[in-house]
Amino acid sequence: MNQAFPLLPEQASAQAGEVDALFFFIVAVTVFFTIGISLVILFFAVKYRRRSDEDRPREIHGSLWLELVWTIIPLGIVILMFAWGSKVFFQMNRPPDDAMNVSVVGKRWMWKVQQPTGQREINELHVPVGRAVKLTITSEDVIHSFFVPAFRIKKDAVPGRYNVAWFRATKVGTYHLFCAEYCGTEHSKMIGRVVVMEPEDYQTWLAGGPPPESPVVAGEQLFTELNCITCHRPDSAGRGPVLNGIFGRGVKLASGDTVVADEAYVHESILNPATKVVAGYQPVMPTYQGLVTEEQLIALIAYIKSLQIPSGETVPVPEEAE
């Protein structure tokens, strides 16, 4: 990465090559039209230069045929570009099912990362080469943007939302990690590195630190510490809805709407519980704003995700999402 004067960014992910192919196609179109039209203009400017002040060139009003030609040809080219770009974009937004989950929290001015096995990192992300990595990205304060040029990926870290990005690193090495959305004073210091390792090295690295606590275990502990357990009991006798099996399903709200219980909904319900109250329940839950950090929220969500429906019981609330 520390070449003195590079002209092309490194390609270190499966997507990088595809993005670059598209990029150079557009470069070719751009160069062709820029040089082509400039040359025509220069040619006209010289060939038809004014030779005498009495010059009075014959008038030409226009040509419908030409107008059609230079509308339709560019239209065809941009349709091609659009289709190609959409295809690449779709891939970028479809993480494979076998991807390992890494959670990313942006905070002025650092990146806090947690491995699926629980190890935490700051301004660093270690990943094995060849493995798909799915990033769930959010922010604790303002909007940031997770940008790894060598992978050609970028996704905003938006407070209150969970955005997803993914990559499959193809080359062992160390790559820049930037914050690409202006986030205040030390924006340009909110940088770090992504370390791509051989799978064995990655395993060694994982084993190297203090024994980690998996997000689900941490979440379960928090669930008790914060007394969530008092109301959200598994047996539907609590004052709040049962959470077992709720994740990813449709929930009927007091307002009559239905909402899918995804990361964003659980997040919102912990911080602003009164906004979307589940039908049949009173808005009695206090806000946990300021009491839990984004990382704790991620742990809580991981725990709620892990809750299965206890066998032999029906869950009173969830309805299938459309």
Added chain:
Amino acid sequence: MNQGTEAKAMTPEANTLPKEHYLNAGYGWKSWLLTTDHKRIAILYLVSISVMFVLGGLYAALIRWNLLVPDGSHMSAETYNRVFTAHGVIMIFFFLIPSIPVTLGNFLIPLMIGARDLAFPRINLLSWYVYVIGAAFTLYSLFSGGLDTGWTFYTPYSTVFAQSNVAFAAIGIFIAGFSSILTGLNFIVTIHTMRAPGMTWFRLPLFVWAHYATAIIQILGTPVVAITILLVALERLFHFGFFDPARGGDPILFQHLFWFYSHPAVYIMILPSMGVISELITCFSRKRIFGYSFIAMSSMAIAVIGFLIWAHHMFVSGMSVYSAMIFSALTYLVAIPSAVKVFNWTATMFRGSISWETPMMYVFGFIGLFLIGGLTGLFLGNLGTDVHLTDTYFVVAHFHYIMVGGAIMGYLGGIHFWWPKIFGRTYSEWWGRISAVLIFVGFNMTFLPQFLLGYLGMPRRYHAYPEEFQVLNVLSTAGALILGIGYLFPSLYLVYSMVKGEPAGNNPWGARGLEWETTSPPPAHNFERTPVVEDEAYAYDKAPREAFGV
């Protein structure tokens, strides 16, 4: 004046200034500050926006100076963030958005359509005062504590976290928006109701069509940004929960509202410039415009489609893949009318009689830079490549090619073309051409390296950066120095010409259009008798008509 007008500049027979014109119609500060003459208001605006341009340019110089070194040691991060914010806010809201409409548009639209003034002369003056008050608020904020949100005011940074004078700046921009709305309103009513006999819609100069399209964007788009900026101020001052997620707001909502105006605002900057190019390229090719109605309608198409593509600024914000696709498709659609314009301008030169005077040099510069600016937009409207390029220096380079390469080249071309009309005197042709070339070269040197920086991954708004980006940054700063010198020359020789320039005569370029059929400078009421229009625009195959002004 007679049919030999266009030969005037070349003949030894000396031109003289008219005895009475709008510049000597009154003296003293009251005759300027209380004037309702659209030509004098244009001069008031010219002075104000020039001050803002110099100020914005000084901030740009500070940015480039800081980026000479990778570690940002030339100034603190706090200072740098305030500097690039000030540069953006001043240049966009107080120079580029008003630029051509309030100066050349104000001066020329009544002259071009054969009217004595705009429809609402007092509202026109009011718009200038509103602009000045808005600028005063914003400048106060920039100089007292500064503003560090970037010109985009993204929430929740601007409403909750920023430790700078956001509210004052927001109020200033809110106020200045009304100036823009008033100008747009005035133009639309004027173009509808005050055209001279015979001046049908399809005989209007394309400059007027471009301003009509611009005015539509101004009156439909500006209220939205005014409301948005006001919401920012309210959330900041009184903690309403519009955009702050901690209060149940949505920060992405701000981006939608902001870009709903601020993307069309790009067309507020570039459309008038395109109008200028149509006037200049016909005059210096001595040809009718090729495909008049296609150029006129492409302006309208840009104005309409331009309202539907705002979210292409937000492809990585987490929006759904399908809405991203729609915005990408519409973005590509808006490229077509711009391409149509470029092809028609090129075709206009075919078999023309082309002279290389200063304004035409700016036309060449405009087309070259606008081509690069427009075509690099294809990378950013593309979903696949935008993910990598957005929020990097690629974007910075792209929009400078459009706004500086496009809008400012057109503005300078227009100023050089109509300068003899506005002040009645000519400037040094030699210095004019030299400066145009310097600006073109300096501009490319400044911003071409930034495309590479962006592709390499250097994010924008970085006070310090990894060392491998230094070479390109130094190159860019060197280019900025040349660009700065290029801008300095016109301010010198143009001011000199106001005092010492040769009288220009009514029509020094042999141009067509009603503004050339009155004296230079025009009389206070523009025409001695109402002109009657008999020809289509750009009737360069016919001899110039007798002047109406004398």
